[in-house]
Amino acid sequence: MTDRATRALPIGVFDSGVGGLTVLAALRARLPEEDFLYLGDTARLPYGTKTAGTVERYALQAVEALVARGVKAVVVACNTASAAALPALRQRFDDLPVIGVIEPGAVAAVQASRSGHIAVLATESTVRGGAYQRAITGLRQARVSAVAASLFVALAEEGWVRGPIVEAVARRYIEPLFGDTAYAPDTLVLGCTHFPPLLGAIRLAAGADVVIVDSAETTARALQELLTGKHLLHEASMGTRPGQLRFLVTDGEERFLHTGPLFLNAPIDNSRLERIDLNARSVSA
C-alpha cells in the first residue's frame, strides 16, 4: 500500500542504544521533512560482544515493535545488527524496505580507497562475523584489516570522547594497523555507530592522510534513493512542517536523555521518549 497514508508514516531507526543516533542525525539532515521513530534496545546493549544468533533474535523483536507502531521503512543503524540480522529481517518483513549500515559503508570505503588496503574499526561481533570484509571484497579486490575496538563503545557511552585517555585507547587499537608502512591502509571505516563522537582521537591516531569513512552519511543517501524508488518519500503537499522525532527505549530513559544528545548532536525532548518492553512481544519462528 504505497498510498498517501503509508508515505505519511515515520521511518523506523533501530540500534542497541544511543550509537544509532549518529545515523539518525545524518538521516534528518538529508530528509528533514520525514518523521522518524527511533528505538534503542538499551536494556540489552551492547550487542557488539554478543553472538550473531542472539543479536538476530533481538533485532527481530525490535523491528517487530517498530512495525507494530507503523513505519514505512526501517534503518538498522547498528553495524552489529546489520551484520547479524539483515537477511532474517528482510525475510520476516518482506514488504518492508530495510537497509543496514554496512553495505553503504563498504561502498563509501571502496570509493575512497586508492591503494586497495582498507582498515575497519568495529565491535568484536562485527569483526568476527566478517561482514565488512565480505561487503568490501564483493565490490573490488582489496585487503581489509579489521580491528575490534570494544572499549570505544564504553568510552562513548561514558561521554569520554576527547582527551588523553581516549587518545591512548585510539593509539592502542589503531597504530598496529599502520605498522607496515610499505602497504598501510589509506582508508579507515568507522564500523560502529558509537564511534563518530570519538573522531578527533581516531584521526590523531590514524594520521591526517587517511580518509575516515563514517557510514551514516552514505546510509542516508541510500535511504533517500530507496524511498524515492518506492515512491515512499514524504509528499510536499503534506505541508512543510519539519519532521518529528519520537524515541523508544527498553531501559534507562534518564541515561538516554543524558548521553543521547552527544550522539544526535541535538537536544532530546523528554515528552517524545517512551519506554517499551521487547521481551513481552512474542516472535514466532
Added chain:
Amino acid sequence: MTDRATRALPIGVFDSGVGGLTVLAALRARLPEEDFLYLGDTARLPYGTKTAGTVERYALQAVEALVARGVKAVVVACNTASAAALPALRQRFDDLPVIGVIEPGAVAAVQASRSGHIAVLATESTVRGGAYQRAITGLRQARVSAVAASLFVALAEEGWVRGPIVEAVARRYIEPLFGDTAYAPDTLVLGCTHFPPLLGAIRLAAGADVVIVDSAETTARALQELLTGKHLLHEASMGTRPGQLRFLVTDGEERFLHTGPLFLNAPIDNSRLERIDLNARSVSA
C-alpha cells in the same frame, strides 16, 4: 529438606558475566570440597547501566534457572544485582538461602575504617541505588563517597587490567575522592566484582595508605557461616574429592572461556560449560 541429598547439591553463583568469577575464586578457596554451579547472564550484560527494575527481573530469571537445576544456596556475586534484587529473590525463593555481596562488603569496610570516611567504587546502577551507602551507615555513622566507574567493567572485560591506560582511567575516577586531604577516605570498597583484576591500578591511584576492601573474601566467610548454621555444608563422609565447577552462560561461550580465567584465576574447562536461554523461562509475577 536439609538431608544428605540437599547437602550434596552444588552452591549456585550468579553474575551478569565474568565478574562474579572473582567471588567464585574466593568461595572455592574457603570451601574447597563444595560443588559450584556458576551462571553468567552474558547475553544481557552489563547490568550496571540498567535500571533496578530490569535487573531485578533478570535476577529472578537467573536464580529460577539455578533452582531448576538444583542448588542448596545461591550467592548473588554481582553488586548491581545484589542491590536491586536481593529482597525480591528472598521473597520468591523463601526456602533457599540467598546472600549478596553488598552486606559483606559493607561489614568489611566498617571494620577497616578508622576515620569513618569510606569510598565506594561501583557501577552506575549500584551508586544510584545507594545500597552501599545504606548498608554502611546502617552499621555505623560514616561518610560514604561513592563513584560510578563504568569504564572499569569494559576494561576488565577487554582484559586490559594493567598499564598506562588503566592507570589513567583509575586516576580520573579515584583522584577526586581524595581531593579534600583534610578528610580523605581511609578505606576504598571495590563495589563491583569486575574490579579486582584492576587492583594494581586502583591501588596506585588511591595511594598505599588506603585499605582496599574486596567483598569476595568476606562474602565467602558469610556463606560459610550461613551453610554451617543451616547444616548445609558438604559432609566429610561424602568423600574428599575436590569440589567440581560447572558453568552456565546465556551467550558467548568462546568469550567466556577466553576472559573468564582472568577473573577466576584458574583455567575453565570447555566440557563443564553449557549455554542456556533465560528468556525461554517464564517467571510468574
